[in-house]
Amino acid sequence: MRDKVAPMKNKVRVEGIVVEIDGDEMTRVMWAMVKELLLFPHLEMRTDYYDLGLPHRDATDDRVTVEAAEAIRRHGVGVKCATITPNADRVREYGLKKAWPSPNATLRGRLDGTVFRVPILVRNVRPAVRNWKRPIHLARHAYGDVYANREIAVPGPGRGELVFTPADGGPPIRETIREFDGPGILQGIHNTDASIRSFARACFTYALENRISVWFSAKDTISKTYDARFRDIFEEEYAHAWKDRFEARGLEYFFTLIDDAVARIVKSEGGMLWACKNYDGDVMSDMLASACGSLAMMTSVLVSPDGPFEYEAAHGTVQKHYYKHLAGEATSTNSMALIFAWTGGLRKRGEMDGTPEVIAFADRLEAAARETVESGIMTGDLLAVADPGPANRRVSTADFIAAVAERL
Numbered sequence: 001m002r003d004k005v006a007p008m009k010n011k012v013r014v015e016g017i018v019v020e021i022d023g024d025e026m027t028r029v030m031w032a033m034v035k036e037l038l039l040f041p042h043l044e045m046r047t048d049y050y051d052l053g054l055p056h057r058d059a060t061d062d063r064v065t066v067e068a069a070e071a072i073r074r075h076g077v078g079v080k081c082a083t084i085t086p087n088a089d090r091v092r093e094y095g096l097k098k099a100w101p102s103p104n105a106t107l108r109g110r111l112d113g114t115v116f117r118v119p120i121l122v123r124n125v126r127p128a129v130r131n132w133k134r135p136i137h138l139a140r141h142a143y144g145d146v147y148a149n150r151e152i153a154v155p156g157p158g159r160g161e162l163v164f165t166p167a168d169g170g171p172p173i174r175e176t177i178r179e180f181d182g183p184g185i186l187q188g189i190h191n192t193d194a195s196i197r198s199f200a201r202a203c204f205t206y207a208l209e210n211r212i213s214v215w216f217s218a219k220d221t222i223s224k225t226y227d228a229r230f231r232d233i234f235e236e237e238y239a240h241a242w243k244d245r246f247e248a249r250g251l252e253y254f255f256t257l258i259d260d261a262v263a264r265i266v267k268s269e270g271g272m273l274w275a276c277k278n279y280d281g282d283v284m285s286d287m288l289a290s291a292c293g294s295l296a297m298m299t300s301v302l303v304s305p306d307g308p309f310e311y312e313a314a315h316g317t318v319q320k321h322y323y324k325h326l327a328g329e330a331t332s333t334n335s336m337a338l339i340f341a342w343t344g345g346l347r348k349r350g351e352m353d354g355t356p357e358v359i360a361f362a363d364r365l366e367a368a369a370r371e372t373v374e375s376g377i378m379t380g381d382l383l384a385v386a387d388p389g390p391a392n393r394r395v396s397t398a399d400f401i402a403a404v405a406e407r408l
Helices: 025-039 054-059 063-075 088-094 103-111 193-210 226-248 258-267 278-291 319-326 336-353 356-374 397-407
Strands: 018-022 047-051 077-080 114-119 137-141 150-154 158-164 173-180 184-188 214-218 253-257 273-276 298-303 309-312
Touching (some): 018 336, 054 063, 054 088, 063 077, 114 193, 114 278, 173 184, 193 214, 214 226, 214 258, 258 273, 309 336
Parallel strands (some): 018 077
Antiparallel strands (some): 298 309
């Protein structure tokens, strides 16, 4: 099918630079296909390229991840492929110097901001929750919590403490966590008022722009200081700067416990912004994506309070499919999230540069991808949950991207 894809006579020119962040395994393979068949034949585009594949991160002692974050700050828009966060097994598999931190956590920590995720909906894949009629937008706080934690494997009896030492020389504040009588584990996490406030403002701004209400959930009944701080800052920010504008548009903000929010979300019709702390958002966004068809059916953008945007595929590197690919076996891996990461970045680049033809191209590419699935051409993950139809057929990884290219 590839020989049918012809370049446009007059390519669309992307004025500004897009930071391109390459990744790992099967998503890296698809990343190259998407560029070859869907982007380069139609666009004149300059990218500032960073290889965040695990071997290169190891070779640069992870400096390349920091450089990528700096580049996004410099140019304003980045597009990122999925990457591996190595555990002990991955360290052995790749012969790494150490278990490097999550690239996403590093990028989010450097850029701060909020991750907004929205399901990619197609007509022939209905949400698993039958009463969902509108997409649920999820806002994930992209700073701190377990992603910037410190952990101790407790070797034996002793006292585990939480200690804060004031910079002004005042007396340390100490809280005993546990008197250990044997081995165990300790973990410390943190957040800042400034980052929480930026999160709240980003959520209220996004909700107003999209004309949707905001639900914020945490567990302040258990975490009476940490989670309660999020609750209080959200309520202060809303009352001070957003309440009148929300009420004028018939929108609302309310806080509820995370377990209550889950129960309400499942019974709702959708159509709200669900704001979550970092870990909660990580888990719940995958739940929403899977319930809407596949983990590959979710857009994701990190919005920094300083202005930069980073678009990414919200799923992992599809390790099992990569091993099949290396063995020469056919794969049927869904590239929708990768395609929509590029369209999101191109659309934002077009908005920043004042180039409506770039925005129009992004819109056409998204339409081509959706229409390909709706025509019955889809990867295995979607075929298993799609409405039955005589035109439905499972295609390979490469053939799906080629079908989108042909329709484009």
